[in-house]
Amino acid sequence: MAIKLNKNFENIKQSYLFSEIAARVRKYSAENSNAKIIRLGIGDVTLPLTPTVISAMHKAVDEMANQSTFRGYAPEYGYDFIRSAVADYYKKFNVSLLANEVFVSDGAKSDIGNIVDIFGDNDIVIPDPVYPVYMDSNLMSGRKIKLILASEENDFLPMPDLLDGGSAVIYLCSPNNPTGAVYNREQLKVWVSYAVKSGSVIIFDSAYEAYIKGNYPHSIYEIEGAKSCAIEICSLSKTAGFTGTRCAWTVIPDELVIDGVKLNTRWARRQATKFNGVPYVIQRAAEAALTKQGQSESAELVKYYMNNARLISDVLKKKNIWYKGGICSPYIWLKCPNNMGSWEFFDYLLEKLQVVGTPGEGFGKGGEGYFRLTSFGSLEATLEAISRFDAKL
Amino acid sequence: MAIKLNKNFENIKQSYLFSEIAARVRKYSAENSNAKIIRLGIGDVTLPLTPTVISAMHKAVDEMANQSTFRGYAPEYGYDFIRSAVADYYKKFNVSLLANEVFVSDGAKSDIGNIVDIFGDNDIVIPDPVYPVYMDSNLMSGRKIKLILASEENDFLPMPDLLDGGSAVIYLCSPNNPTGAVYNREQLKVWVSYAVKSGSVIIFDSAYEAYIKGNYPHSIYEIEGAKSCAIEICSLSKTAGFTGTRCAWTVIPDELVIDGVKLNTRWARRQATKFNGVPYVIQRAAEAALTKQGQSESAELVKYYMNNARLISDVLKKKNIWYKGGICSPYIWLKCPNNMGSWEFFDYLLEKLQVVGTPGEGFGKGGEGYFRLTSFGSLEATLEAISRFDAKL
Numbered sequence: 174m175a176i177k178l179n180k181n182f183e184n185i186k187q188s189y190l191f192s193e194i195a196a197r198v199r200k201y202s203a204e205n206s207n208a209k210i211i212r213l214g215i216g217d218v219t220l221p222l223t224p225t226v227i228s229a230m231h232k233a234v235d236e237m238a239n240q241s242t243f244r245g246y247a248p249e250y251g252y253d254f255i256r257s258a259v260a261d262y263y264k265k266f267n268v269s270l271l272a273n274e275v276f277v278s279d280g281a282k283s284d285i286g287n288i289v290d291i292f293g294d295n296d297i298v299i300p301d302p303v304y305p306v307y308m309d310s311n312l313m314s315g316r317k318i319k320l321i322l323a324s325e326e327n328d329f330l331p332m333p334d335l336l337d338g339g340s341a342v343i344y345l346c347s348p349n350n351p352t353g354a355v356y357n358r359e360q361l362k363v364w365v366s367y368a369v370k371s372g373s374v375i376i377f378d379s380a381y382e383a384y385i386k387g388n389y390p391h392s393i394y395e396i397e398g399a400k401s402c403a404i405e406i407c408s409l410s411k412t413a414g415f416t417g418t419r420c421a422w423t424v425i426p427d428e429l430v431i432d433g434v435k436l437n438t439r440w441a442r443r444q445a446t447k448f449n450g451v452p453y454v455i456q457r458a459a460e461a462a463l464t465k466q467g468q469s470e471s472a473e474l475v476k477y478y479m480n481n482a483r484l485i486s487d488v489l490k491k492k493n494i495w496y497k498g499g500i501c502s503p504y505i506w507l508k509c510p511n512n513m514g515s516w517e518f519f520d521y522l523l524e525k526l527q528v529v530g531t532p533g534e535g536f537g538k539g540g541e542g543y544f545r546l547t548s549f550g551s552l553e554a555t556l557e558a559i560s561r562f563d564a565k566l
Numbered sequence: 567m568a569i570k571l572n573k574n575f576e577n578i579k580q581s582y583l584f585s586e587i588a589a590r591v592r593k594y595s596a597e598n599s600n601a602k603i604i605r606l607g608i609g610d611v612t613l614p615l616t617p618t619v620i621s622a623m624h625k626a627v628d629e630m631a632n633q634s635t636f637r638g639y640a641p642e643y644g645y646d647f648i649r650s651a652v653a654d655y656y657k658k659f660n661v662s663l664l665a666n667e668v669f670v671s672d673g674a675k676s677d678i679g680n681i682v683d684i685f686g687d688n689d690i691v692i693p694d695p696v697y698p699v700y701m702d703s704n705l706m707s708g709r710k711i712k713l714i715l716a717s718e719e720n721d722f723l724p725m726p727d728l729l730d731g732g733s734a735v736i737y738l739c740s741p742n743n744p745t746g747a748v749y750n751r752e753q754l755k756v757w758v759s760y761a762v763k764s765g766s767v768i769i770f771d772s773a774y775e776a777y778i779k780g781n782y783p784h785s786i787y788e789i790e791g792a793k794s795c796a797i798e799i800c801s802l803s804k805t806a807g808f809t810g811t812r813c814a815w816t817v818i819p820d821e822l823v824i825d826g827v828k829l830n831t832r833w834a835r836r837q838a839t840k841f842n843g844v845p846y847v848i849q850r851a852a853e854a855a856l857t858k859q860g861q862s863e864s865a866e867l868v869k870y871y872m873n874n875a876r877l878i879s880d881v882l883k884k885k886n887i888w889y890k891g892g893i894c895s896p897y898i899w900l901k902c903p904n905n906m907g908s909w910e911f912f913d914y915l916l917e918k919l920q921v922v923g924t925p926g927e928g929f930g931k932g933g934e935g936y937f938r939l940t941s942f943g944s945l946e947a948t949l950e951a952i953s954r955f956d957a958k959l
Contacts, residue, residue: 175765175824176733177686182832189838192642217638227631230847231624237811238620240944244810245610249585279672279842286840287680290706293570309839313683340569372568417637417846418630419672431568439575445582446702447679449672453810454623455845551633 181315190305190535191215197519198529211558213485213546214529216350216504218414219554220477222458223470226413229461233454247450250441251277251422255456258463259422268394274426274437276444277451277459281380281408281421286310287447288376288404288423291439296341300331302351302533302540304378307344322539329354329497329506333367340372347389348381351536351545352506353498355389361396368402374431375403380421383412383475385501400426404436411503413462413471420451420459478503481548481555488559492566505546506533510566518544526561574708583698583928584608590912591922604951606878606939607922609743609897611807612947613870615851616863619806622854626847640843643834644670644815648849651856652815661787667819667830669837670844670852674773674801674814679703680840681769681797681816684832689734693724695744695926695933697771700737715932722747722890722899726760733765740782741774744929744938745899746891748782754789761795767824768796773814776805776868778894793819797829804896806855806864813844813852871896874941874948881952885959898939899926903959911937919954 188196194214202210222230236242250256256272263270278284285306297311301320311318319341321331329352345364347356356364368375375393382391392407393399408421425437451459461467482499489496489507496507509518515532522528531547533540548555581589587607595603615623629635643649649665656663671677678699690704694713704711712734714724722745738757740749749757761768768786775784785800786792801814818830844852854860875892882889882900889900902911908925915921924940926933941948 174733176688176735176767178824178827178829178832179684179686182684182835185835185839187831187835189642189835192838215639219633219636219638221633221636222630224631227627230627230630234620234623234627237615237623238617240612240614243612243614243807245612245807246608246809249582279845282842283840291572291575293572295569306839313836313839340567342569374569414636414638416639417843419842419845431571434571436571438580439571442575442578442580442582443706445585446578446699446706447676449675449812450810452672452812452845452848454847 179313181313185309185312189309190531193535194529194531198523201523208527210527210529211550211554212529213550213555213558214531216411216547216549217416218411218474218549219551220414220474222414222418223462223467223474225464225467225470226458226461229457230454233457237453244453247453247456249445249448249450251275251451252456255460258460262463263392263394266391266395268392270394270424271427274424276423276425276440277456278421278423278444278448279419279451281378281406281410282306284406284421284423285376285378287443288440289314289316290443291436292342296339298336298341298343300344300346300349301538302536302543303344303346304350305536308537320537320539323349323352323354324539330356330360332360332363336367338371343368343373343375344378345375346378348384348502350381350502351504351531351533351540353500353502353504355385355501358388358390358396361390361393365393365396365399365402369398373402374429374436375399377403377405379405379407381411381502382407383471384479384503387501389501394424394426400428402429404429409459409462412475413467414474415459415462418455418458420455477552478548481550481552484555484559485546485548488562492562494566499548503548505548507544507546509542509544512542515541515544526558526565528558528561572706574706578702578705582702583924586928587922587924591916594916601920603920603922604943604947605922606943606948606951607924609804609940609942610809611804611867611942612944613807613867615807615811616855616860616867618857618860618863619851619854622850623847626850630846637846640846640849642838642841642843644668644844645849648853651853655856656785656787659784659788661785663787663817664820667817669816669818669833670849671814671816671837671841672812672844674771674799674803675699677799677814677816678769678771680836681833682707682709683836684829685735689732691729691734691736693737693739693742694931695929695936696737696739697743698929701930713930713932716742716745716747717932723749723753725753725756729760731764736761736766736768737771738768739771741777741895743774743895744897744924744926744933746893746895746897748778748894751781751783751789754783754786758786758789758792758795762791766795767822767829768792770796770798772798772800774804774895775800776864777872777896780894782894787817787819793821795822797822802852802855805868806860807867808852808855811848811851813848870945871941874943874945877948877952878939878941881955885955887959892941896941898941900937900939902935902937905935908934908937919958921951921954
């Protein structure tokens with residue numbers, strides 16, 4: 174009798190959302206080789222790395238070329254210089270972290286997927302629609318999932334009144350991917366107080382914090398008490414254009430203790446066993462992105478994308494298409510026109526307008542009938558997409 | 567009631583072996599600030615990246631600086647150029663692979679740790695002593711582990727006669743870390759035939775294949791039938807000095823099918839969900855390392871380290887200390903002199919000679935009384951260590 178596979182894989186869709194989209198686009202391209210496709214689908218940046226980052230990378234590559242400055246294995250959780258740089262970054266939000274509370278990794282997706290390892294078999298609370306990795310990684314581990322609906326009724330910001338008061342691992346994403354909705358301070362206070370009371374742990378995905386405008390919290394640790402109940406995962410992917418450069422971090426405060434066990438220690442053990450650190454060159458790139466100059470250059474990237482968001486919003490307004498987002502987030506969340514289903518609208522946009530977006534349904538049942546556009550295209554591509562929307566939607 | 571943690575973490579040592587060693591060395595250094603410590607402990611390379619790799623990295627960094635050549639998200643399994651380069655590399659061993667059978671990642675340690683995700687609750691067969699990640703990652707998942715003793719009696723190459731004929735996930739490492747023992751072709755045939763017959767899957771760790779001299783198999787796929795029962799994990803860490811640069815691969819042949827399910831597809835789903843690809847710059851570095859010129863430069867690194875291995879072997883011979891390894895592997899596996907325990911010998915070397923090695927016990931109970939030295943130091947450091955061995959052992 175052969176070995177057993179992990180049966181839980183049978184409970185997830187066979188293909189990851191963005192792999193499925195890529196496959197459909199590849200097929201269409203192959204059959205329509207002249208089509209000028211504009212990709213506003215996957216949330217992938219298009220502007221190059223900034224000068225400060227590039228110059229730090231060149232310098233680090235040169236260090237790797239000489240025996241006296243060469244670096245072998247990095248510390249599994251990141252060099253002190255980058256753990257400290259991240260901790261410093263949080264001072265902007267009046268959040269005080271210790272360097273050892275910061276774990277540097279190759280990506281928020283990896284950390285979100287792998288964090289499951291340290292937990293037992295708990296209820297898992299996930300907003301619907303949301304970034305698919307929360308769901309898929311928990312399904313793979315056979316966890317019981319409770320979806321909480323993000324809908325027009327709650328402004329796509331589900332609150333704990335949807336829950337039963339029991340302990341759970343709760344995923345929150347703010348600014349939200351895909352809806353662009355952002356929790357305000359009062360709402361996060363309610364979540365933190367719920368987590369403390371119920372013995373829950375919040376996994377707070379702040380990957381889009383750099384897009385926030387106004388007085389919304391960038392970090393859950395801006396809320397009193399959060400350090401005892403929340404893990405925060407953030408990334409340079411969208412902040413500094415690192416999607417193809419790969420650097421992120423997970424914060425686990427020392428105060429986060431369950432049954433006498435520090436979760437910080439547990440994650441440290443997991444990472445020391447199953448991860449071997451981020452490339453030295455990339456850690457230096459990340460350090461550069463977090464300097465004052467690096468941050469100011471990154472802010473220009475964000476500004477550029479948010480101008481795209483405004484332009485997309487304008488044409489949707491003009492076309493009387495309902496949408497949200499695009500203010501504190503690079504995503505526009507729209508209702509598919511003419512009551513189209515979201516994959517139907519996906520195919521329609523691809524075939525009639527040669528524009529790729531992301532079907533809301535791919536983010537969960539709550540996304541049915543909705544659609545996500547990103548503002549991460551180039552200005553030229555975005556303008557071209559807009560003119561196609563204007564002419565053909 | 568609070569959420570539950572993964573209780574299995576209580577079954578593993580609180581600290582990962584190399585973290586423990588680093589901590590002891592840090593403590594000693596702090597208390598003896600003048601000590602000139604020589605590190606022959608963790609298997610970390612010291613020679614810089616080679617010119618071909620460095621130049622590919624600079625070029626890739628420049629590409630990331632321009633919008634027209636910038637790269638965002640890489641394909642989760644690696645760009646075609648690197649998957650093909652790895653497949654080509656195997657032609658050296660008369661092994662024919664498809665690019666889609668190769669999954670590129672940030673490290674063999676990550677892949678070895680994460681591969682557990684795709685399996686159910688099977689018996690796990692692990693040689694003892696061995697690289698601790700096989701054990702720890704399976705303990706974290708609550709798996710039942712059957713150790714097979716690698717001892718002087720079996721030349722540190724345990725064979726399937728130690729097993730009961732039932733299906734299992736079987737970890738093999740050849741050349742072996744820590745013992746330096748290498749399976750020959752006949753022995754691997756026995757393993758493959760056992761795996762096929764019992765419905766087992768072999769996870770073959772070939773991270774040290776570049777150190778092989780003579781007619782030993784570099785890849786398990788050199789053995790007929792292996793594609794239907796084996797996963798192979800390899801890395802550029804030791805081959806091309808990538809320990810701080812991070813690039814490895816896992817091969818899952820299309821023929822590897824369990825109960826009608828292709829393991830290739832399962833790993834693809836795991837990686838697409840919990841991993842977001844290797845940095846573009848690093849993929850270009852890896853591609854360069856696999857070119858003809860890159861390989862020839864890497865061979866010089868291996869030659870340099872193997873000269874160290876010979877020098878260490880010579881002094882042990884002179885001192886009548888029993889050892890193995892150092893021929894097809896960068897590791898020397900010695901018996902602690904004067905019946906010392908392996909942590910006892912660790913402390914002795916650190917305190918009396920200021921040399922850091924790795925206690926055999928850290929690789930499992932079978933390693934008690936043994937000790938690992940690496941040849942990855944600089945020639946100067948190795949010579950200095952040798953003269954201390956000569957004078958004080």
